[in-house]
Amino acid sequence: MILGPQGSGKGTQAEMLVEKYGFSHIETGRILRAISASDSPLAEEISKTLSEGKLVSDEILEKVLTEKLSIPSPNGYLFDGTPRNVKQYDLLKYLLGLLGQKIDRLVYIWISEEEVVRRLSSRRTCLKCGNVYNLITNPSPRGNVCACGGELVQRADDSPDAIKKRLTWGFTKEVKQKAEEDGILLEINGERSIEEIHKEIVERLGLNG
DSSP: OEEOOTTSOHHHHHHHHHHHHOOEEEEHHHHHHHHHTTTOTTHHHHHHHHHTTOOOOHHHHHHHHHHHHTSOOTTOEEEESOOSSHHHHHHHHHHHHHTTOOOOOEEEEEOOHHHHHHHHTTEEEETTTOOEEETTTBOOTBTTBOTTSOBEEOOGGGSHHHHHHHGGGSOOHHHHHHHHHTTOEEEEEOSSOHHHHHHHHHHHHTOOO
């Protein structure tokens, strides 16, 4: 499992690990968005929940995870952004247990609230094509204009105040504490370069290369 606040870079690190080691990438946010845009019986409920900025129910999450875990993964699974609470953590332990597997490690990439706000408030979105840039980590080659020529603006939910409110929906201290009690917590300093963070994760997980 890999968790951390928004802007911590957990998604980038998850993708690097998946590409390098062949884990099955279970990113619940992306999966739920795909379902909400499909003809699934769950689509309407999930779409409504996501549009309101809320978390989906544990019951829906169980259905989604059960389906994903029904697909064998010889190299194991990497959960990205889940669990969000202790109930989800226990659910994952239970579902993996049914497969004779367990949670090996919970990698928590931490950054300060100030850094979260700094990174996310630097995002800019193109009004024309929808491309997203970051003034700090991924600026547009054309300055304040998108590569397509469109105007770059800051979304309303990327203002510092909106970001601070959104942080309350993220990773909970209880999950971190639970993982620590189970002896599987790895805390990683996320206020460094992508390469430095990746190297430490690989080393501490005991992966080759």
